[in-house]
Amino acid sequence: MRKKEQDFEKLLSRPKIKAWRILFRTHRMVFQYLDSELRKKNCSISKFQILVLLYFNGPMTPVALSRRLNVSRANTTTFLRRIVKEGLIEPTTEGGSEKRPAFNLTSQGEEYFEVIFPDHIEAIEKVYNFHNEDVNKKYLQIVAGLSGNGEA
DSSP states (O other): OOHHHHHHHHHHTSHHHHHHHHHHHHHHHHHHHHHHHHHTTTOOHHHHHHHHHHHHHOOBOHHHHHHHHTOOHHHHHHHHHHHHHTTSEEEESTTSOSSSOEEEEOHHHHHHHHHHHHHHHHHHHHHTTTOOHHHHHHHHHHHHHHHSSOOO
């Protein structure tokens, strides 16, 4: 083993680095599990995230959605087109304009979301059955340290 490689292995074995690697690997696996559960209901994480935002916030523009989801406007537009074709969302001037519409859930979209949301919550609780408020507080401390305000 090369000297640098040995030095790097030591860095990777630091407790905080190990914790980050475990957290990252856990995040990936949980994401994959939740996505597979949503796909059983003809949904994806990306579609679900858009539906959640529109359900709880009302009409939103593609720009607002892309900022909240931290994805490009092009990706957001692509997903919006797909979900419009499915009849789950529709363009609206409420919160937008004729030229640059916002998007809102259709009644079909609301019904669909109200069916899949409780199952998604159940899947999350199944994965995080060990979780408690102390763990949440620790995560929020990390968020606060990174964002400067503690908002999750």
